[in-house]
Amino acid sequence: MKVRFLARLALAALLVLGLAVAGDAYAKYPDKPINMIIAFTAGGSSDVQARIMQKYWNKYSDQQWVFVYKPGAGGAIGFGEIANARPDGYTIGGINIPHLVLQPMVQKAMFSIDSYAYICQVVNDPQAVVVRNDSKLKSVKDVFEFAKANPGKLKVGLVGPNSGHHLMFLDVKGKFDFPVTEVFYKGAADQNAALLGGEIDVMFGNLNDVMRSLEEMTVLGLAGEKRNDFLPDVATLREQGFDVVSDIRRAYVAPKGIDKAQLDYLRETFKKICDDPEYIADMKKAGQPTEYMDGDTFAAYVRTQNEFARTMLQKAGLLK
Numbered sequence: 001m002k003v004r005f006l007a008r009l010a011l012a013a014l015l016v017l018g019l020a021v022a023g024d025a026y027a028k029y030p031d032k033p034i035n036m037i038i039a040f041t042a043g044g045s046s047d048v049q050a051r052i053m054q055k056y057w058n059k060y061s062d063q064q065w066v067f068v069y070k071p072g073a074g075g076a077i078g079f080g081e082i083a084n085a086r087p088d089g090y091t092i093g094g095i096n097i098p099h100l101v102l103q104p105m106v107q108k109a110m111f112s113i114d115s116y117a118y119i120c121q122v123v124n125d126p127q128a129v130v131v132r133n134d135s136k137l138k139s140v141k142d143v144f145e146f147a148k149a150n151p152g153k154l155k156v157g158l159v160g161p162n163s164g165h166h167l168m169f170l171d172v173k174g175k176f177d178f179p180v181t182e183v184f185y186k187g188a189a190d191q192n193a194a195l196l197g198g199e200i201d202v203m204f205g206n207l208n209d210v211m212r213s214l215e216e217m218t219v220l221g222l223a224g225e226k227r228n229d230f231l232p233d234v235a236t237l238r239e240q241g242f243d244v245v246s247d248i249r250r251a252y253v254a255p256k257g258i259d260k261a262q263l264d265y266l267r268e269t270f271k272k273i274c275d276d277p278e279y280i281a282d283m284k285k286a287g288q289p290t291e292y293m294d295g296d297t298f299a300a301y302v303r304t305q306n307e308f309a310r311t312m313l314q315k316a317g318l319l320k
């Protein structure tokens with residue numbers, strides 16, 4: 001009996017020691033650099049935002065990020081890399097909505113919306129209806145009336161297909177008489193150049209991408225829930241009588257299965273960054289429309305967008 005008692009006592013001591021060691025390990029997290037996967041090319045909007053955030057991550061954490069670029073397929077390659085990484089707390093990455101919900105529906109993506117632990121949202125980039133400064137179209141109403149009166153003549157530029165721009169276009173087509181010719185481009189830079197070069201008449205583009213060319217472009221309306229601080233004089237589409245809300249959300253995630261203590265650390269650190277006045281000022285200088293949403297709330301938002309996107313694609317006959 002005494003031997004059994006001593007054995008049990010020793011086992012209990014080992015368990016306590018093991019828990020203490022594990023707790024100490026998590027208390028030290030992170031104890032090495034963290035891989036930050038960027039699913040788009042260096043210098044793009046997602047990369048610029050992440051670089052600003054890195055500056056303040058270094059303020060609140062002892063370990064740095066190692067940037068790993070995995071561009072291609074509209075972000076799907078990088079999103080898959082994050083989803084399939086080891087959930088050890090040392091690989092995280094940036095994702096975009098609605099890209100993340102669209103890609104598993106329309107292509108053989110190696111991830112789903114359930115592949116991640118959501119850290120937080122950091123950007124809400126509303127989409128805009130944009131023309132050249134010399135355009136004869138002076139309002140969103142002008143755009144819709146011209147399209148209706150001249151079926152197929154108006155050329156509308158989009159990044160896509162199966163992108164946030166395309167999803168906005170499908171929403172518009174489903175609600176209004178909008179018989180236009182859509183023209184797809186690989187990225188925002190190509191889309192902007194096409195508008196300025198006269199290849200297209202109008203474009204649906206992200207505010208952040210448009211901000212770089214405001215000397216040559218006019219934003220006729222924003223597809224936001226409310227007016228944007230960057231362009232406070234530009235009315236929303238809803239204000240102009242067109243019930244369309246569409247945006248690109250940028251957020252950060254870890255692979256599903258990450259330890260809760262590590263996820264809590266990431267969420268707390270990102271929240272500190274997003275509340276930092278200097279970070280907010282730097283984001284404004286870069287034309288990045290900040291909007292924080294905590295991980296659980298954002299995860300719920302992703303699910304609503306998943307259903308919205310499915311409905312839009314089904315109505316357009318784009319889902320098998």
